[in-house]
Amino acid sequence: MPKPRRKLQPFALQDVAFADPFWAPRIQTNRRVTIPYEYRQCQKTGRVDAFRLTWKPGQPDPPHIFWDSDLAKWIEAASYSLATRKNRRLDALLDQVIALIASAQQPDGCLNVHYTVVEPDKRWTNLRDCHELYCAGHLIEAAVAHFQATGKRSLLDALCRYADHIATLFGPRRKKGYPGHEEIELALVKLFHATGNPRYLKLSSFFIDQRGTKPHYYDKEAKARGDDPARYWARSYDYCQAHLPVREQTEAVGHSVRAMYLYSGMADVAAETGDQTLLDACRTLWDSATIRKMYITGGVGSAHHGERFTSDHDLPNATAYAETCAAIGLVFFAHRMLQVEAHARYADEMERALYNGVLSGVSLDGKHFFYVNPLASDGTHHRQKWFGCACCPPNIARLLASLGHYVYSAAPRAAWVHLYAAGTGSAEIAGRKITLEQATDYPWDGRVAITVRTAQPATFDLMLRIPGWCDGWTAAVNGQAIQPLVTKGYARIRRTWADGDRIDLTLDMPIRRIVAHPSVTEDAGRVALQRGPIVYCLEQCDHRAPVRAIALPDAAPLTARHDRKLLGGTIVIEGTALAPAPGGWKGKLYRPADAAKARPIRIKAIPYCLWDNRTPGPMTVWLPRA
């Protein structure tokens, strides 16, 4: 097995617990409501029964090419949930669903409902547009998650057989294909970790290395189907990041979820193989995605058409696509780069996406979902109960169920804290089992107290992330102020830690008016409100004037207030802004500014992730400055 090149390893999922006011209730809703609800949705929509393989040509509702992935993501979510909290019924349900899935496996190892009952004659003939490898990837992720949560090999063995079958089809001396919708690349690295079998890493590397090379596989494949490659519906292979070999790609392009999954897989393979050229490509693509193409919420992929990235700084607010899955994909990519490089730039954007553009994807009740996450709305955009293309609901369920993964990392002689949230995290550091206990009201309060628990004194570096949004902070150990060095965004506190040692970190968390890069024309002359990692918005139900017409004077004082009853308890931002006086517009669409007076109006901004949980109405993130 090649030596891992990651600097960090996440703490194990089952060794991290949340007891904070922000995530813990959401994780609980995810476990109690969302996961059961999504299983019922999968049942209702035929996604479970499809694995019985009883569909016959001529019947309605043929199992769709991506259905398998929805149930797979649900299994993954349920398995993560099981890993952190025992649940006998869920365990039994998983066994039952997995048995059903395994029963659908074909003698050759193939495990795909659509290509078993609907188009068995078309297997592997259209990797570009169809989702066989994508579905396989999600089933592999599910199998690994279930194995790690339960130790049961039932699904893992089935997926190893399927992956083995795929490895007999694709490779340097076999078909040189690769998925149109990336996903299996990162899944195969997980399978490699779970099994230790290097074949899976090799297959992942092959898919990545082969991508976009000439002669182009999708051209050959299309011709073999009798299609004209020039008539590709998406016009260019950049839609699926197959326009160039991945190491020559410098710009985040195409379908944003595909992009994020690919880049995550690239980071995984680079971490395993130590391939610097691949890692360099990851860095370049990270910069493209996050420095030039990302919403302040961490949403990526601004265009509805093709669910894709567009040009640099093209970030329209009302028509933002910013698919929930793409923000989740950004978290995956960030988390992988963070383990490899141990640089807070990745944790900063991971935090941004998690607290804003990811969490907006699910309602407080856990049963309504955004696919699209605009930064302004005319009042017609609302969460839905489910989608025909239902990728987002189980994606956010698996993310919330596995959130513990993202908080801490271990290095041989260091414990890293990436995210602040009350709770605990344990790992073996420098040969000692240590536990970090966080006490904090983060993200509502910037004061974080971390107590080290260790049976014996342990010498290691405690690496505390100083968030990119934070301009001022102090730290103390056992009440003594310290001034640790900050490297790559982490304050390093080296010490021989005794049980009960306490670190107090205080992060200044003023309300900030944020501006976007001058090239983001959509946000010219506007500010967004941010406090700590939380991006705020104005929702219509809190305001009498149309929220999208409210302007915020630069000098207007703003205050943060904890409203414990609102939206499950949240900090709101309040102040006095300006709204156009309503009169004088009869029969007019335009008039002199000096005649159109503004009037003061009290505003109340709420976290963006919480919008659309009350009376439906317009919303806006970016406020004109006045």
Added chain:
Amino acid sequence: MPKPRRKLQPFALQDVAFADPFWAPRIQTNRRVTIPYEYRQCQKTGRVDAFRLTWKPGQPDPPHIFWDSDLAKWIEAASYSLATRKNRRLDALLDQVIALIASAQQPDGCLNVHYTVVEPDKRWTNLRDCHELYCAGHLIEAAVAHFQATGKRSLLDALCRYADHIATLFGPRRKKGYPGHEEIELALVKLFHATGNPRYLKLSSFFIDQRGTKPHYYDKEAKARGDDPARYWARSYDYCQAHLPVREQTEAVGHSVRAMYLYSGMADVAAETGDQTLLDACRTLWDSATIRKMYITGGVGSAHHGERFTSDHDLPNATAYAETCAAIGLVFFAHRMLQVEAHARYADEMERALYNGVLSGVSLDGKHFFYVNPLASDGTHHRQKWFGCACCPPNIARLLASLGHYVYSAAPRAAWVHLYAAGTGSAEIAGRKITLEQATDYPWDGRVAITVRTAQPATFDLMLRIPGWCDGWTAAVNGQAIQPLVTKGYARIRRTWADGDRIDLTLDMPIRRIVAHPSVTEDAGRVALQRGPIVYCLEQCDHRAPVRAIALPDAAPLTARHDRKLLGGTIVIEGTALAPAPGGWKGKLYRPADAAKARPIRIKAIPYCLWDNRTPGPMTVWLPRA
């Protein structure tokens, strides 16, 4: 013949002359450059030779269903030009082109190239999507213009035969069809005026009355073709304003050029028949279009998709469609309503469109055209030499060639001045031939001197429009200040006028910051600069900072300066605004507003209609307030 119900009649085209700094040079370029240029384009692209009817199935480039209309609009433009200025070569060329067109007329009177040589078997089978009646309308307009300019009946007679043929096909006891692309309605009223034959007015009324009634003609017609009406590509008949009977329509919807042509035809028919219900519908649709769906430039139809109107106040700037033809259509509609109602509200929007969103359609060199007129550009939008769908270039040519139509009107005892432009206009008023001589630098200067020329003293009202944009004005007759009453936007000066009587009208013309209605979310927190009727923009070539990032402090002084060398001579608006300081953005997409300092920057705004005549680059009309 029914008694006309118009309060006003435009001065005859040949009796109006321009000697002003704004229009006269553009009209000259139109005559000297654009009209010959467009004829060559029609030749080059096969639109002229198509009338030879030599195209055979299997040959490339079949004459398109709308080609006839392009040459027709060119004939109309050339005829207007001939009406105001003799040109023997153009006269001869017109005769030659008209002879060619007449030679294409079929024995039954039909005169349509596409349906003669390409799909003769499909005549009149798809009024919804095809353009037979639209092309007929443009040929009729051309025929009337040529007849009025030259007295020659060559084209007029051919088109009467064609219209007669159409009248044998459509009517209450015939096929109950009507055009999918309106145009023939207003053309038939012109033909009625030119010939006195009430059959044409009746046919126009029929088309208008029949529109949108049930059972729906387009349903029947589609079924007759073997098509499913439910599979209409545009989904709803509101695309072509056929979703409801016209008198029940209350909102400007669908394809904006079609809408404007329909409403113009409705106003024409209402004016002829005195039908109040039809006139009421016109007023309602006018309000919808101009009070809720119009750009500050007079552009209408904000959506690229379907070239259509969208919802109220949905006026995106960078993605504005605002087709040149639609702004021209708004001028047609406004001009008709103005003659009927004699209210300056129509002249105000007519002026707005003419000076801004219409004139932007053609370059200063007369050979480049905008089809789409956005109010902000990233620098990639430029005028083209021609278009596959070439409606706009000949449309603006015919408008500029007939601009004299829009300046003055006559009533039995009044002369009306709608637009101010140095030059002359003559008509018979109160039984006397009078001439109004305007001396002014309008639109650069608000001082207008009008001298009345009359062989004998004449008693009539001189009605001077006080523009809606004007907040302060003074008037004097022969140096004596007067305070005339203003009714419906016109100052009435009643007097027995002697030759040489001089009226001095001074319209205050400060630079105004204009705001849009609070519901226009796209313009929230922004101002546009307007001076007199001219809307301004910032063009990149005058600025070092990205123009779309420049913010204008409310208090920043702005000055108007006449730059005689710039863009053919224009008033520019100058001042000091704020641009984001360029530094500090390395690796950042978002940062605190207090860290991102602005720096003062000199700005120079130019008239919107003149943008994209210099170094190509970004442009913006609406500036963030600072």
